[in-house]
Amino acid sequence: MYKHILIATDGSELARKGLEHGLSLAKPLHAKVTVLTVSEPLRQEMASAARLGGIEDPVGRYDQQIDAIMKERFSYIERRGAEHGVPVDLVHEINESPAEAIASFAKLNGCDLIVMSSHGRRGVQKVLLGSQTSEVLVKTSVPVLVIR
Template structure:
């Protein structure tokens, strides 16, 4: 049914549940698994009229910290993959918004399913999915399995 599953994670506890489900599905279907983590662009609080975010993202300290955080997320995923008996492709996309990077990666890598977690919300937000999950669902033609 599915031959290539894209599993999106931000390293959170909730996302780890999505990774677990994605690996279990990949193992059962003998599908290829690609795990994606995304580092969003820095938000300085300005509308960027002065170009501050472009300056901030070029700073070596910022880039090193961003890359190290992504490495930690993917290292944790590697442990989960070993336990699940899956050998995934690991990807880090920097300076993109999560939903945009997920959709683009799914299309570029020819994935036929996206697995991602949706963070729980309170009150009215319970009726709605997380904003990134909602955007992926709205923008992508690939089926999306949302883990809660």
């Protein structure tokens, strides 16, 4: 059925539910699993504000923080994969549009299922907060399993 599952995660508790579903699905299917995390780049206005606040190298500092977060996140994902008996490939991308990065990665790497979580917000909350899941659904032709 599915041969290459892409699990998109931002490391949140909700995203961990998506991770668990994806790993549980992959095991009996003997599917390859790639876990993708997308971080947004440091915006110029934020770097400027940090410099004004006395931080000499805000980009370097941001990169160090992202590296530390990813090391911890990937360690957790590897442990969960091992506990499920599923090897995982770990990928981190920097992109202004996480949804675009997810859809593009799935297409370029032959993923036949995307697993991701959503809060299920609607109406004004969705407009104000945005929804990466909704954007992925619009941008991809790959099936998407949405976990709440």
